[in-house]
Amino acid sequence: MSYAIIGLGKIGTAIAQAFANQDIEVVVAGRRPLDASAAQIGPSIVARRLEDAVKADVVILAVPFANHRDIGRAAESWQGKIVIDATNAFGVPPEELGGLPSTAALAKSFPGAKVVKAFNHLPAAVLAQGSKTPQGGRRVVFISSDDGAASASVAALVERLGFAPIELGKIGEGGLLVQARGNTWAQLIFQDLAKFD
Template identity: 65%
Template sequence: MTYAIIGFGKIGQALAHAFARKGIEVAVAGRRPPDALAPQARAIGPTVVARSLKDALHADTIILAVPFGEHREVANALPDWSRKTIIDATNTYGVPPEDLDGLPSSAFLAKAYPGAKLVKGFNHLIAATLAGDPVVEGGHRVVFLSSDDENAMAPVAALAKQLGFAPVNLGRLGEGGALVHARGSTWGPLIFQDLFKKSQ
C-alpha cells in the first residue's frame, strides 16, 4: 500500500509527522513544486518525500489536506479515480450549505472523484494536536472515520492504527459522519474534541 498527502499546509505537515514517526513512506505534494517542498519534507523525516501532484497521485491511498475549494483541481489531475482510496481531511466551515447541494461536505466532494472509495477522517483535530504523539495517558488519541462505502473503512482504520491512533467508526457520512462535518458557520459537535481510548 502506498500513501500520499495532497496539501502541505498545517494539516498536511501534521499528517506527514505522523507518518514519519512510524517510518512509513509518504509522498507529499502541494501548490509549490517538489524542489520547494523538499527541504521541509526532509526536515520532518526521511520517509516524507516531496513529489509533483501527478506523481503523488500514483499512490493507492490519498489524503486530501487542501482547502475545500481546491478539491476539484486535484480531482482534475487524474482521469480515473477507480481503485483509489481518498481520505477527506478537509473542512467546509464558512461554505454555505446551499453550495453543497444539501449534502454532507464529503458526499459532495466524492462526486468529483468518481470510482474512488472515500472516507472522512483526520479532520477534527487541530494541526498541532494531530502532529503530536497520539499515545496519551496510557491510551491512543481518537480519530473519527465515516464513509458510505463499508469496504473503504477497514484499510483506513488499519492505517490510523498503524499511525498510532484509535479509529472510531461513525458510520455513514450523513448519519454519524455529520458529527465531524462543518455546516455553514457551525462546526460539527465532535470537531476539536481531543479524546483518547485507553489501551485494553
C-alpha cells in the same frame, strides 16, 4: 499499498509526521516544491509532483476545501482508490454543497474513488502532538465512509500510525458528527479524546 498527502500545510505536516514516526513511506505534493519541507519531516517523506502523488492507492486531501476540484482533475482515473477527506467546509454555504454533507459533495470530484472522512476533527496543533495523549492513551481519529471496506482500510492505517480509530458509519449518518455545516461545527469536531487499551 502506496500513500500520498496532498497539501503540506499544518494538517498535512502533522499527518506526514505521523507517517515519519512509524517510518512509513508517503509521497507529499502541493502547489509549490516541497523537497525541503519533506526532508525536515523525515526520510520516509518523499516530495513529488501532484501528477505523481495522485497515482497512490490512498490519497489524503489536506488542502482547503475549495481546492478539492483541482485535485480531482489531476488524476486520469480515481477508480478503486481511497481518498481520505481531511478538509473542513466551515463557512461554505450548505446550498453551495447541494444540501449534502461536505464529504459527499467533495466525492463528486473523485468519480470511482472510495471516499473516507478522517483526520479533520482535531486542530493541527493537537494532531501534531502525535498519537499519544499526555494521560498515556491513544488519540482518537474519527472515520466515516459509505464504503465499509474503505473505512476498515483507513481504520487499519490509523491504527498503524498509532492512533485509535473510531468508525462512525456512513457519511450522511454518523459522519455528520464530524462535518462542518455552514458556520456551524459538528459535535465531535475539536474533541480531543483518548482510548486506553
